[in-house]
Amino acid sequence: MSTDAYCSRTESTADLTPAYDEPLRQCPMCGSSEIKNYDHDYTGRQVDRCQSCRLMFMNPQYTADYLDCYYANYGQCGEDVLAIPDPDDLSERRVAAKADAIEQLERYTTPGRLLSIGCYDGIELLLAERRGWQVEGYDVDATTMRMLREQVDFPIYTGDFFGLGLPADQYDCVFMDQVLEHPKNPQEYLREVYRILAPGGLLHIGCPNIKSISSRLKTLLGKLGLKRRRGKHYDMFHHLFFYDPRTLAEIMESHYGYEIVVIEGDPVIGLKSMTLEESWRTRLSNWIRRKYPICESSFRLVVRKPGEAVCARRMAA
Numbered sequence: 647m648s649t650d651a652y653c654s655r656t657e658s659t660a661d662l663t664p665a666y667d668e669p670l671r672q673c674p675m676c677g678s679s680e681i682k683n684y685d686h687d688y689t690g691r692q693v694d695r696c697q698s699c700r701l702m703f704m705n706p707q708y709t710a711d712y713l714d715c716y717y718a719n720y721g722q723c724g725e726d727v728l729a730i731p732d733p734d735d736l737s738e739r740r741v742a743a744k745a746d747a748i749e750q751l752e753r754y755t756t757p758g759r760l761l762s763i764g765c766y767d768g769i770e771l772l773l774a775e776r777r778g779w780q781v782e783g784y785d786v787d788a789t790t791m792r793m794l795r796e797q798v799d800f801p802i803y804t805g806d807f808f809g810l811g812l813p814a815d816q817y818d819c820v821f822m823d824q825v826l827e828h829p830k831n832p833q834e835y836l837r838e839v840y841r842i843l844a845p846g847g848l849l850h851i852g853c854p855n856i857k858s859i860s861s862r863l864k865t866l867l868g869k870l871g872l873k874r875r876r877g878k879h880y881d882m883f884h885h886l887f888f889y890d891p892r893t894l895a896e897i898m899e900s901h902y903g904y905e906i907v908v909i910e911g912d913p914v915i916g917l918k919s920m921t922l923e924e925s926w927r928t929r930l931s932n933w934i935r936r937k938y939p940i941c942e943s944s945f946r947l948v949v950r951k952p953g954e955a956v957c958a959r960r961m962a963a
């Protein structure tokens with residue numbers, strides 16, 4: 647799961663036959679049994695919506711065994727060597743976007759201990775390490791993690807996330823970029839992240855925005871029968887949950903006790919080679935995207951675990 651590279655994968659490359667669980671009768675996030683059908687896609691996969699917390703999710707969902715097979719070797723697709731982008735190459739938009747996210751976190755905390763869940767090629771970890779963070783990475787893709795471990799010096803984990811035995815109250819930041827829409831149990835990840843975050847620690851979440859103008863329009867056109875492949879934008883070949891900034895922020899506050907720090911649309915990352923005119927256009931676009939997340943197809947949410955921030959790395963020293 648995770649990363650833009652993962653999300654660029656298309657359905658046609660998945661040659662497994664999907665297997666499904668029994669339909670969920672309760673909302674996985676809040677436990678409400680008030681769930682109603684919201685939409686479906688062109689293959690017949692259903693999207694339900696919780697009437698209580700407003701979370702939307704695929705229902706029924708793929709079996710755990712199917713997802714285990716699907717995500718095995720997911721990122722590398724059979725390559726022998728993991729191609730890690732150059733952390734200095736800020737002309738590469740993905741690198742620049744990760745760097746921007748790390749810099750944003752540093753507006754609210756000082757570099758300490760950081761865990762990236764769904765770290766794939768570890769680019770955010772390399773960027774953060776250079777800026778003084780003590781970094782660790784986790785991903786379900788064991789093959790990619792084995793290759794990453796050969797190229798970096800920091801701890802890389804794989805296997806059952808909940809069996810890792812990560813210490814409580816020790817991480818100053820947890821980074822989950824394009825991750826939370828993938829697993830069957832996002833609520834368990836959020837609970838475990840809360841446990842391991844230090845008081846005052848930050849959680850960065852990046853997600854597709856199912857309520858962006860673009861997504862709303864695609865949903866509407868699909869429901870009106872005006873789209874050839876209705877519901878393609880749900881990406882249900884690997885996305886199981888569908889978030890919008892307001893709904894997720896309310897869940898994080900009311901179900902987990904986090905404090906909201908940032909809610910914004912993903913910015914366009916300005917590249918160094920831009921002309922003056924392009925630069926000003928990018929600034930204006932980013933002001934709009936940050937202020938009105940509905941304008942952008944994905945969003946960032948940064949939340950804080952309550953408590954006085956004390957850098958976990960300094961505590962350990």
Ligand SMILES: [Zn+2]
Nearest residue numbers: 673676696699
């Ligand atoms: Zn719910």
